[in-house]
Amino acid sequence: xxxxxxxxxxxxxxxxxxxxxxxxxxxxxxxxxxxxxxxxxxxxxxxxxxxxxxxxxxxxxxxxxxxxxxxxxxxxxxxxxxxxxxxxxxxxxxxxxxxxx
Amino acid sequence: xxxxxxxxxxxxxxxxxxxxxxxxxxxxxxxxxxxxxxxxxxxxxxxxxxxxxxxxxxxxxxxxxxxxxxxxxxxxxxxxxxxxxxxxxxxxxxxxxxxxxxxxxxxxxxxxxxxxxxxxxxxxxxxxxxxxxxxxxxxxxxxxxxxxxxxxxxxxxxxxxxxxxxxxxxxxxxxxxxxxxxxxxxxxxxxxxxxxxxxxxxxxxxxxxxxxxxxxxxxxxxxxxxxxxxxxxxxxxxxxxxxxxxxxxxxxxxxxxxxxxxxxxxxxxxxxxxxxxxxxxxxxxxxxxxxxxxxxxxxxxxxxxxxxxxxxxxxxxxxxxxxxxxxxxxxxxxxxxxxxxxxxxxxxxxxxxxxxxxxxxxxxxxxxxxxxxxxxxxxxxxxxxxxxxxxxxxxxxxxxxxxxxxxxxxxxxxxxxxxxxxxxxxxxxxxxxxxxxxxxxxxxxxxxxxxxxxxxxxxxxxxxxxxxxxxxxxxxxxxxxxxxxxxxxxxxxxxxxxxxxxxxxxxxxxxxxxxxxxxxxxxxxxxxxxxxxxxxxxxxxxxxxxxxxxxxxxxxxxxxxxxxxxxxxxxxxxxxxxxxxxxxxxxxxxxxxxx
Ligand SMILES: Cc1cc2nc3c(=O)[nH]c(=O)nc-3n(C[C@H](O)[C@H](O)[C@H](O)COP(=O)(O)OP(=O)(O)OC[C@H]3O[C@@H](n4cnc5c(N)ncnc54)[C@H](O)[C@@H]3O)c2cc1C
Ligand code: SF4
Ligand code: SF4
Ligand code: SF4
Ligand code: SF4
Ligand code: SF4
Numbered sequence: 274x275x276x277x278x279x280x281x282x283x284x285x286x287x288x289x290x291x292x293x294x295x296x297x298x299x300x301x302x303x304x305x306x307x308x309x310x311x312x313x314x315x316x317x318x319x320x321x322x323x324x325x326x327x328x329x330x331x332x333x334x335x336x337x338x339x340x341x342x343x344x345x346x347x348x349x350x351x352x353x354x355x356x357x358x359x360x361x362x363x364x365x366x367x368x369x370x371x372x373x374x
Numbered sequence: 375x376x377x378x379x380x381x382x383x384x385x386x387x388x389x390x391x392x393x394x395x396x397x398x399x400x401x402x403x404x405x406x407x408x409x410x411x412x413x414x415x416x417x418x419x420x421x422x423x424x425x426x427x428x429x430x431x432x433x434x435x436x437x438x439x440x441x442x443x444x445x446x447x448x449x450x451x452x453x454x455x456x457x458x459x460x461x462x463x464x465x466x467x468x469x470x471x472x473x474x475x476x477x478x479x480x481x482x483x484x485x486x487x488x489x490x491x492x493x494x495x496x497x498x499x500x501x502x503x504x505x506x507x508x509x510x511x512x513x514x515x516x517x518x519x520x521x522x523x524x525x526x527x528x529x530x531x532x533x534x535x536x537x538x539x540x541x542x543x544x545x546x547x548x549x550x551x552x553x554x555x556x557x558x559x560x561x562x563x564x565x566x567x568x569x570x571x572x573x574x575x576x577x578x579x580x581x582x583x584x585x586x587x588x589x590x591x592x593x594x595x596x597x598x599x600x601x602x603x604x605x606x607x608x609x610x611x612x613x614x615x616x617x618x619x620x621x622x623x624x625x626x627x628x629x630x631x632x633x634x635x636x637x638x639x640x641x642x643x644x645x646x647x648x649x650x651x652x653x654x655x656x657x658x659x660x661x662x663x664x665x666x667x668x669x670x671x672x673x674x675x676x677x678x679x680x681x682x683x684x685x686x687x688x689x690x691x692x693x694x695x696x697x698x699x700x701x702x703x704x705x706x707x708x709x710x711x712x713x714x715x716x717x718x719x720x721x722x723x724x725x726x727x728x729x730x731x732x733x734x735x736x737x738x739x740x741x742x743x744x745x746x747x748x749x750x751x752x753x754x755x756x757x758x759x760x761x762x763x764x765x766x767x768x769x770x771x772x773x774x775x776x777x778x779x780x781x782x783x784x785x786x787x788x789x790x791x792x793x794x795x796x797x798x799x800x801x802x803x804x805x806x807x808x809x810x811x812x813x814x815x816x817x818x819x820x821x822x823x824x825x826x827x828x829x830x831x832x833x834x835x836x837x838x839x840x841x842x843x844x845x846x847x848x849x850x851x852x853x854x855x856x857x858x859x860x861x862x863x864x865x866x867x868x869x870x871x872x873x874x875x876x877x878x879x880x881x882x883x884x885x886x887x888x889x890x891x892x893x894x895x896x897x898x899x900x901x902x903x904x905x906x907x908x909x910x911x912x913x914x915x916x917x918x919x920x921x922x923x924x925x926x927x928x929x930x931x932x933x934x935x936x937x938x939x940x941x942x943x944x945x946x947x948x949x950x951x952x953x954x955x956x957x958x959x960x961x962x963x964x965x966x967x968x969x
Binding site for chain 1: 712769773774775776810811836837838839840851852853855858859860861
């Protein structure tokens, strides 16, 4: 399977809310502390978004909605990534572009 | 200026734009006071996409010369050269005033650079501080590998050096290591001969157990007041027999062994210490604290060697140059509570593990669990058990907004080294290593990394977030980024790869010397690109980690560079005054004079 990337993705979602995904340096502390115990929340989702892997984002809807917005990960993040806001942004994207709400 | 040419000035704002402290309006007002300047433009006032219009503007003002100022003025050089040529003028008359090249960050500096460009004088020549005579003696502050290297080079060149060290011995952190990366050379085999050489060198006067109290005078002639703390043991007569320590009831945690063991109040920092003499720690000595004991005096075989009432003394020395090489302190692992240091006895720091691995350390080279001694102190002893699994956690206290944002540069490599050494000592023990990025940047380092991976060490990409205790084991939580697996690894021992931090005294010393520091608290070099050893203060150079995290090879290289600056000034008999003391008016006047 080839993976399609959309370099314009981050621009497209810009108006949907505050985000700072590009601050993330991919350390995975957030994933390791997340109570949901998934491999995707939240680090991998940010990678998909930054690369514009929209197919992946659509396929991982469940993870995106399973986030409790508890911010446990934010406390551990060494880069001050606003993780909950970033997850919210991905939700807004799904709401607008996938579910058309 | 031989001839006076009508000049136009253009401010470009490419690159990062202008620094926030550069006031373009103030600079414009100033430039317009220079007689030949006929116009000063900002980008919004000159449309560079329209060649004809710009050429016309230059023509109408009879401009014969253009100065382009800003971060990357070179970008516009060709454009203005073409415009001048098209007007029948000389296209060569385009002068660049680069803010980036000269590290301009404020209005005064921008004005200075522009003034030099206007007078056609090179900034480096105009801003050359005046020279003054230099006293041939040198003070080196800090006796780690940086200070040792610098002192030996200057002393070998035939010049007198005072090597001032805060503790009772020279050697610094390197003396604590067993092996050094990437060659796995025995640290002591490299360092000890150098330490001995310092101790015996006719041109080096060691001032151990001493501190700089104040500095007066200026470049080339500094008067330094040195506080010589009371050792209470006579360095000239002590034979280092250690009889005193055997009987001494005072105890304190050993600095040299990174707190892994206890030492006596009268002690020698370590067996190869230079000077190889004992000293008394007044905070642990019962006589000093309570006036109660004098056991050491009674057993010492050398008459009058121990003087429990010795007082601190002060001396003054005169030197022409000063090299600062005060090193670092390791990040305090207790601050990163999530890793449990101080709560879980077998969460250890990298420095503690260095001491465990060392044959001269508290366990004679055995890697064992921490246990309590009969006084209730947590120590390591050889008869304790060894771990069957060890996890090494990278970036503790570094690259993290909660602590230090910078990368400590050496901990990736020393972690690989420690992993190797654990495996060498305990071949059956599992070793896991968790990293964010593997910074194996130096000569032979990537090769070393590959070698370690081949030794059966589990090197995982993915940062550790937390260490907990579960079923009597330590639980390390991470994610394996490459394998996309959540990891909950049970291990017996966790090693924290603590980062490097500026020492607390750096602030005081920077005030005493007038040397600037960076936001992080490291001493600041004059230019990170072209002058990594001199500072804003004439005759004061930096070397080693006190200038920023670096490994031993880089420390030694910088120390040699600092020494060569000192030797250069002594040979010439002259030294430059401080750049920080030069004012804009002074540089401008010199530029005018030189034109
Ligand atoms: C656990 C660990 C392992 C490491 N392993 C390696 C390795 O294998 N290979 C490698 O290349 N690098 C290694 N490093 C890095 C290495 O420690 C440094 O590069 C080196 O020690 C720097 O030497 P220095 O002289 O600048 O500082 P230091 O070794 O810190 O020496 C500074 C000296 O100055 C003295 N001092 C401090 N303040 C004052 C003052 N105000 N007045 C007077 N004296 C003062 C101190 O007492 C000390 O003696 C390791 C670092 C750590 C933490
Ligand atoms: S903890 Fe922060 S920096 Fe690390 S992967 Fe998660 S979001 Fe990125
Ligand atoms: S905010 Fe979401 S991603 Fe972060 S720890 Fe809570 S559930 Fe996990
Ligand atoms: S007993 Fe005296 S001579 Fe021997 S080490 Fe102690 S102070 Fe030095
Ligand atoms: S006087 Fe102090 S140093 Fe000497 S034996 Fe007593 S406690 Fe130890
Ligand atoms: S050298 Fe490696 S372990 Fe140390 S701070 Fe940098 S990335 Fe982290």
